[in-house]
Amino acid sequence: MHQIPAFGDDPLQRFTLHEGLGPAVAAFSLPDRLGFGSVFAPVMFRADYRDGSWQPGQFQPYGPISIDPGAKVLHYAQEVFEGQKAYRVGDQPTALFRPAMNWRRLNASAARLCLPPLPETLFLDGVFGVTALNEAFIPGASGQSLYLRPFLFGTESNLGMAASREVSFMVIASPSQAYHAGSMSLLIERAESRVAGGGIGAAKVGGNYACALQSAARCAELGYDLTLWLDPVHRRNIEELSGMNFFAVVDGRLLTPVLTDSILAGITRDSLIQLARAQGLVVEETSIAIDELLGWIETGRCSECFACGTAAIVTPIRELGEAHGTRHDLLQAEGEITALLREELLDIQEGRAADPFGWMVPLPADYQELTDGDLCA
Ligand SMILES: Cc1ncc(COP(=O)(O)O)c(C=O)c1O
Structure with a gap:
């Protein structure tokens, strides 16, 4: 585990704690x-x-926020976000997975939508x-976590573009x-696109x-997930x-679509x-034509497929199908390589295995001290 440097400056110059925090925490139960x-x-x-700079932040009780009806985010969707997790499984110390990657990706998304960059300290x-x-x-059972949702949005009340x-x-x-x-x-x-070439597909934009x-609704109607x-x-x-993101095992090699300007670069990916390369697996980031993959599934050359992401971790895919009804079953609905990679990743995230890549960042003591004493008074 590698440490994020401790607070240099007085944290109370960077943020304050709302007086309602103590009662809000006391009233909550899982x-x-x-x-x-x-x-x-x-x-x-x-x-x-505002005025060209970030103001000190505040920790507040969770609850509704007020926003001007003319705020840009409500009209022009100027919003970007991240998804990441804090883990505390068993008696492991609380730790985040590769948080600096989320900070960098949030700023890349922000740049695409002309939102100001966020200093790393403020994000952390x-x-x-x-x-x-x-x-x-x-929550402390395997597979559980505190899912964190950082987000950034334009609040200026002005309908100008x-x-x-x-x-x-x-x-x-x-x-x-x-x-x-x-x-x-x-x-x-095959009927719709999620994003456009040259558009915002590589950014995490609401x-x-x-x-x-709309496609998700069609999936539900047709019996797909x-x-x-x-x-x-x-x-x-x-x-x-x-x-x-998507992976397929073809002839024993792990294939995943090469990143383009319309794919989000997943941190799990x-x-x-x-992890796969460290296991000695051959990994290829390459273009994967859907019809070619369906052929490989039919002939058994593609034995397993899975999807991955912070929320989904590693989830096996048992079939790919068309809107008109044809379905293609994977040989291994819960494949061996899928299971191996899922276990390796979760073991690192949940503290059961060594962390050779230094991905887990324990909650620095300075932040833990926020809950000491009567800070919420
Ligand atoms: C469109 C999209 N692709 C891929 C991913 C997986 O990214 P990550 O592994 O960083 O969660 C996500 C989730 O954040 C996503 O929203």
Whole structure:
């Protein structure tokens, strides 16, 4: 585990603690059934940007925020977000998985939408502080975690088509279990595209997910779990799912779509590529034509497919199908390589295995001290 440097400056110059935090934490208890993203932890973080600079943030009780009806985010969707997890399984110390990657990706998404960059300290204050102040509510069974949702949005009240000069950064947290249990059945989406070439597909932008909802509804109608998106130009090559990246095992090699400007560069994807190579597997980031893959599934050359992401971890795919009804079953509905990679990743995240890549960052003591004493008074 490698350490994030401790606070240099007085943290209270960077953020304050709302007086209602103590009662909010005291009033909260974890429900028996968690689900994914439906229970919200009692402490959130907010920092605002105005007059060209970030203002000190505040940890606040989780609750509604007020927003001007003319705010740019409500009209022009100037919003980007991240998804990451804090783990505390068994008696392991609380730790986050590769948080600096989320910070870098949030800033890359922000740049695409003309939102101001977020200093690393402010991002880490938000994610570590929210984790520390909600630490008692991190569920501890394998597969469970505190899902963190940092997000950035334009709040300036002005309908002109220009970037918002006022912006908020918030972090909310949701004690959660894994997003998808068991294996999945995917609809090959040949009618619609998730994003455009040269568009915002490589950024984690709220609008990309709104655009995927219609296909998700069609999946449900047709009896599929999720959409498999193809490239927006030719609808020929596999890109990804609406919230996960895609892998296939072909002739014993691990294939995953090479990143384009319409695929989100998943942090789980990157981690699995490193884990698989360390296992001696051949990994190829390459174009994968859907019709070629279906042929390999029929002949048994493609034995397993899986999807991966922070929320989904590693989830096996048992079949790929068409809107008109043809379905292609994978030889191994819960494949061996899928299971191996899932276990290796979870063992690192949940502290059961060594962390040779230095991915886990323990909650720094300075943030843990936020909960000491009477800071919430
Ligand atoms: C569109 C999309 N692709 C892939 C992923 C997987 O990314 P990560 O592994 O960083 O969670 C996500 C989830 O964040 C996503 O929303």
